[in-house]
Amino acid sequence: xxxxxxxxxxxxxxxNDESVQHIDGFDTFQKIKYYSAQFEKxxxxxxxxxxxxxxxxxxxxxxxxxxxIAASILLIIGIASVAFLLSIKDxxxxxxxxxxxxxxxxxxxxxxxxxxxxxxxxFWDFDRTTQLxxxxxxxxxxxxxxxxxxxxxxxxxxxxxxDVLSRDSLLKVICYEGSVKVxxxxxxxxxxxxxxxxxxxxxxxxxxxxxxxxxxxxSNAHQFKNVSLSEVMQQLEKDYQIxxxxxxxxxxxxxxxxLPSDSLSLALDxxxxxxxxxxxxxNENKFIFVDDEQR
Amino acid sequence: MxxxxxxxxxxxxxxxxxxxxxxxxxxxxxxYKFGNxxxxxxxVQEAFIKLWENCKKVPFTKAKSxxxxxxxxxxxxxxxxxxxVLKYASTVPQRTENxxxxxxxxxxxxFKKKLEKAIQNLSEKQRTxxxxxxxxxxxxxxxxxxxxxxxxxxxxxxxKALESLREKIEAFN
Numbered sequence: 070x071x072x073x074x075x076x077x078x079x080x081x082x083x084x085n086d087e088s089v090q091h092i093d094g095f096d097t098f099q100k101i102k103y104y105s106a107q108f109e110k111x112x113x114x115x116x117x118x119x120x121x122x123x124x125x126x127x128x129x130x131x132x133x134x135x136x137x138i139a140a141s142i143l144l145i146i147g148i149a150s151v152a153f154l155l156s157i158k159d160x161x162x163x164x165x166x167x168x169x170x171x172x173x174x175x176x177x178x179x180x181x182x183x184x185x186x187x188x189x190x191x192f193w194d195f196d197r198t199t200q201l202x203x204x205x206x207x208x209x210x211x212x213x214x215x216x217x218x219x220x221x222x223x224x225x226x227x228x229x230x231x232d233v234l235s236r237d238s239l240l241k242v243i244c245y246e247g248s249v250k251v252x253x254x255x256x257x258x259x260x261x262x263x264x265x266x267x268x269x270x271x272x273x274x275x276x277x278x279x280x281x282x283x284x285x286x287x288s289n290a291h292q293f294k295n296v297s298l299s300e301v302m303q304q305l306e307k308d309y310q311i312x313x314x315x316x317x318x319x320x321x322x323x324x325x326x327x328l329p330s331d332s333l334s335l336a337l338d339x340x341x342x343x344x345x346x347x348x349x350x351x352n353e354n355k356f357i358f359v360d361d362e363q364r
Numbered sequence: 365m366x367x368x369x370x371x372x373x374x375x376x377x378x379x380x381x382x383x384x385x386x387x388x389x390x391x392x393x394x395x396y397k398f399g400n401x402x403x404x405x406x407x408v409q410e411a412f413i414k415l416w417e418n419c420k421k422v423p424f425t426k427a428k429s430x431x432x433x434x435x436x437x438x439x440x441x442x443x444x445x446x447x448x449v450l451k452y453a454s455t456v457p458q459r460t461e462n463x464x465x466x467x468x469x470x471x472x473x474x475f476k477k478k479l480e481k482a483i484q485n486l487s488e489k490q491r492t493x494x495x496x497x498x499x500x501x502x503x504x505x506x507x508x509x510x511x512x513x514x515x516x517x518x519x520x521x522x523x524k525a526l527e528s529l530r531e532k533i534e535a536f537n
Contacts, residue, residue: 073519073520073523074519074520074522074523075523076522076523076526076527077504077518077519077520077522077523077526078519080497080522080526081497081503081504081522094530094534097530097533097534098526098530100475100479101479101526101529101530101533104452104475104476104479105479105483105494105498105499106498107452107453108450108451108452108453108495108498108499109450109451109452109453109499110388110392110499110500111391111392111395111401111404112401113387113388113391113392113401113404113405114405115384115387115388115391118387118391118405118408118409119380119383119387121409122383122408122409122412122413125409125413126412126413126416
């Protein structure tokens with residue numbers, strides 16, 4: 070039986086010449102076998118290739134290593150900044166309006182007209198930092214350092230009431246209670262109660278005393294125009310956290326005028342005189358209005 | 365007692381040993397396949413970089429088959445295939461006693477040229493198997509391993525290569 074790949078076996082020296090010499094072209098096969106064994110191996114720069122390889126391998130491995138770390142760092146930064154951005158609260162007051170912002174720790178900020186105010190809701194417990202562009206009056210709850218950053222300078226306090234104005238090139242800080250630290254460029258100034266400081270065009274312009282208790286611009290009064298008595302009372306209840314009973318009042322004229330939001334006795338007095346009604350104090354937080362019997 | 369060889373290709377020494385043992389074979393394999401030395405060296409590097417990246421998963425004994433598997437799967441499309449150029453060793457024992465007549469010399473040179481040309485014109489598969497056997501002196505079993513085919517298939521390829529070479533050489537006459 071003829072083996073299937075006899076020539077292959079012969080080439081591999083598993084068969085001797087005799088067993089294949091009857092095959093057509095044996096002479097040529099023999100020459101092929103003979104001369105093909107004389108080829109030289111290709112030139113292989115074994116050592117150089119290894120050096121190059123080590124270099125590539127090193128940098129490649131390093132690169133991969135770095136990529137994974139870079140990716141995780143990027144991811145963390147990404148998540149953090151998204152969280153940060155999501156938790157930023159932005160307030161802008163329009164012209165002719167004031168806006169009151171309550172911060173997470175119950176610090177109160179009243180924005181003057183045309184002002185921009187920003188703080189970070191989620192990170193508030195770690196960092197009480199706010200940004201202001203415009204003017205605002207602050208009543209800061211006690212706690213960690215409270216910072217107001219403006220384009221011109223920084224105001225730091227612990228717990229106090231103060232007003233910051235930062236518009237164009239003017240920075241003005243007034244302290245109404247406690248003390249505040251104003252950082253302007255390299256300079257640091259501590260303001261105590263009733264002191265103010267202002268800078269313009271990068272220079273200190275004024276440092277003096279103030280005598281009022283709040284900035285004049287902070288409106289401490291409510292204006293009513295042709296509003297029913299019950300609506301006025303609702304506003305009063307809101308402003309002073311009280312309960313007012315007017316079920317016994319027969320007067321139903323609408324009210325036009327101004328009521329203070331920082332003096333309950335004055336507000337009650339104005340109302341009772343306007344409507345000619347009396348009020349009885351049930352307790353600290355509850356009042357009943359009744360018709361004036363003398364009328 | 366001698367310390368047993370650490371079976372870890374991540375070990376620089378072991379890795380280097382793998383390189384020493386197989387790099388040339390991989391290089392030659394690619395050269396026979398595509399005739400491009402630059403490409404062959406690149407293939408060696410690619411295969412060994414892959415080995416390094418997977419060194420924890422590949423034990424020393426599996427390194428060889430890993431390298432050839434990777435090498436066979438490399439796609440190096442950016443290189444041009446060229447003609448395989450081979451050199452005959454300059455000092456070889458002469459064929460028989462004293463046949464060095466000028467005529468014989470001429471005939472021999474002519475045959476050598478024909479053989480090289482015939483090899484260049486072989487199919488990639490036949491040429492690779494044939495040259496691994498003739499130049500690198502690899503057994504059919506080893507060639508089967510390198511190419512990822514059976515020994516029987518290697519035998520068939522060798523047979524076909526021989527027949528094809530004879531045909532081409534005789535056709536040049």
